Amino acid sequence: MPLIEVQNLRKEFKRQKRRDGFWPLMKSLVYREYEQKVAVEDISFTIDQGEIVGYIGPNGAGKSTTIKMMVGILVPTSGAVHVNGLVPFENRIKNARRIGAVFGQKSQLWWDTPVIESLRLTKYMYDIPEDRYQQNMALFGDILGLDEFKNVAVRSLSLGQRMRADLCAALLHDPDIVYLDEPTIGLDVVVKERIREFIREINRERGTTVILTTHDMSDIEKLCSRVMVVDHGKLMYDGNLTTLKNDYGNMETMELDTEEVFVMDDALLRMGITSSQTEEARTQLVYDKKNINSSAVIKWIMDRYSVRDFKVKETEIEEIIRNLYAGFSQEERPRQEVMA
Ligand SMILES: Nc1ncnc2c1ncn2[C@@H]1O[C@H](COP(=O)(O)OP(=O)(O)OP(=O)(O)O)[C@@H](O)[C@H]1O
Numbered sequence: 470m471p472l473i474e475v476q477n478l479r480k481e482f483k484r485q486k487r488r489d490g491f492w493p494l495m496k497s498l499v500y501r502e503y504e505q506k507v508a509v510e511d512i513s514f515t516i517d518q519g520e521i522v523g524y525i526g527p528n529g530a531g532k533s534t535t536i537k538m539m540v541g542i543l544v545p546t547s548g549a550v551h552v553n554g555l556v557p558f559e560n561r562i563k564n565a566r567r568i569g570a571v572f573g574q575k576s577q578l579w580w581d582t583p584v585i586e587s588l589r590l591t592k593y594m595y596d597i598p599e600d601r602y603q604q605n606m607a608l609f610g611d612i613l614g615l616d617e618f619k620n621v622a623v624r625s626l627s628l629g630q631r632m633r634a635d636l637c638a639a640l641l642h643d644p645d646i647v648y649l650d651e652p653t654i655g656l657d658v659v660v661k662e663r664i665r666e667f668i669r670e671i672n673r674e675r676g677t678t679v680i681l682t683t684h685d686m687s688d689i690e691k692l693c694s695r696v697m698v699v700d701h702g703k704l705m706y707d708g709n710l711t712t713l714k715n716d717y718g719n720m721e722t723m724e725l726d727t728e729e730v731f732v733m734d735d736a737l738l739r740m741g742i743t744s745s746q747t748e749e750a751r752t753q754l755v756y757d758k759k760n761i762n763s764s765a766v767i768k769w770i771m772d773r774y775s776v777r778d779f780k781v782k783e784t785e786i787e788e789i790i791r792n793l794y795a796g797f798s799q800e801e802r803p804r805q806e807v808m809a
Pocket residue numbers: 482483484506507508526527528529530531532533534535
């Protein structure tokens with residue numbers, strides 16, 4: 470049986486219509502008008518124990534709403550969620566004991582209390598046996614480097630330190646599932662790497678299932694074998710990263726350094742090549758490698774310019790996701806900029 474089962478899940482919100490202008494605003498104070506917002510629309514998926522799944526999509530796509538229904542904070546309008554065989558909103562306490570959650574912007578620790586005391590309080594809250602607490606503190610503390618700041622009050626921690634402390638607190642009671650919302654946002658590269666290592670380790674050592682929402686595509690590349698892409702409340706893609714890359718990652722970028730100033734030519738535009746300048750005043754040409762061969766492009770350039778240097782770059786995952794959205798947009802809705 471899958472650990473998480475989501476079937477035809479839907480969530481609608483009723484919200485008051487906003488009116489602009491003085492009289493419409495006055496009128497709306499007397500006559501309240503509501504509009505319906507479908508935040509999650511007919512989403513179905515299953516997640517097995519031990520998976521690390523990236524749940525991604527642009528702002529307002531419906532990611533948090535889905536996760537809130539899996540945690541039991543929100544009641545679905547229709548459809549069903551089962552976690553560990555339980556309906557989360559009917560079994561909030563039981564469900565809470567088996568899950569951990571870290572929401573990037575909010576800490577679950579006691580603000581004025583030193584980290585180590587906060588973690589001890591978590592131990593009592595979840596009734597964690599002393600020996601298990603010690604084992605977990607040793608493993609987590611080591612990877613997360615908690616010793617550096619364990620006696621500092623939570624309010625005085627840097628963002629990266631706080632995130633490390635929060636991750637430790639969320640996993641102390643050995644949850645089966647952990648929901649991580651933007652766990653690396655705003656952190657420097659070293660701390661990001663430490664946090665990713667921690668996520669890999671608890672998944673490997675403890676078999677913890679991880680559901681990760683992030684706008685940082687390196688998190689996805691480094692951690693997730695499976696990605697679910699949600700947009701406008703609908704599940705647009707569910708599969709592995711390699712297929713996502715193969716299906717949507719056909720864009721190639723050529724970076725050029727030429728003696729002469731490069732001027733974009735109509736012939737290149739007609740071939741579907743776009744150009745931009747890098748900060749170092751190099752030219753970047755972007756094209757679909759399904760249609761265009763990079764040697765044909767470089768030949769065209771070399772016939773006209775003295776090329777000092779050029780390199781062809783692998784497609785960045787951000788580019789893939791942008792293509793993915795652009796693909797959907799052509800079919801369904803106006804093009805939009807995603808994952809800036
Ligand atoms: N309590 C609520 N009342 C009304 N509308 C809501 C409520 N919560 C979310 N929404 C709306 O539902 C849609 C989906 O929101 P949700 O927070 O799930 O998106 P998200 O993908 O998590 O976005 P982000 O990446 O910005 O966190 C948005 O249009 C949002 O404005």
